[in-house]
Amino acid sequence: MQRPSRPAASRAAPSAGKVRLIGGRWRGTKLAVPDVAGLRPTSDRVRETLFNWLMPVLPGASVLDLFAGSGALGLEALSRGAARAVLVERDAGLAAAMRETTARLDGGEAATVVQSDALAWLGAQPDAQFDIAFVDPPFAAGLWSAALEALSPKLRAQGWLYVESPPDAHWALPAGWQLHREGRTREVRYALLRRDA
Helix, strand or coil: CCCCCCCCHHHHCCCEEEEEECCCCCCCCEEEEEECCCCCCCCCHHHHHHHHHHHHHCCCCCCCCCCCCCCHHHHHHHHCCCCCCEEEEECCHHHHHHHHHHHHCHHHHEEEEEECHHHHHCCCHCCCEEEEEEEECHHHCCCHHHHHHHHHEEEEEEEEEEEEEECCCCCCCCCCCCEEEEEEEECCEEEEECCCC
């Protein structure tokens, strides 16, 4: 996630502290979670489920973490075998924290941290360059439909889209995509989409 916009009372996790990578070569690595309003890292439980779903397609994948926040999703993907990850984050402090983390990781050069507005950055990128994209924007901003529409052409033919939202949020599947798997907790709905065959 990216922008400070979510009230503290509705956060799914504490905003200050650490979140850890839970699998792969960097398992146990702690990522800083600064005290930024609206920052809500994906929980360990949800990440474990997501990466179990993605396990067959992660090796060698090119990954985009569009509203990166702490970088947990993009770095987890790299830890588990993705070849490269681009982590896009508008907040300068969060982007700096991710750069510090990737600089100390063996193989961290596979991650590129971009400080930019996610949708503005995405609009300037060439098509069909990513295999997997993670979409976990600030919940109060309501960016799911705009992000999914903009992302669709940036993913390759066998691409995958992960979407995290409040359980009651309504967003439409982008044209040419279908729901592959989904789950819910009290705080979030998480869904994995794939292109229509």
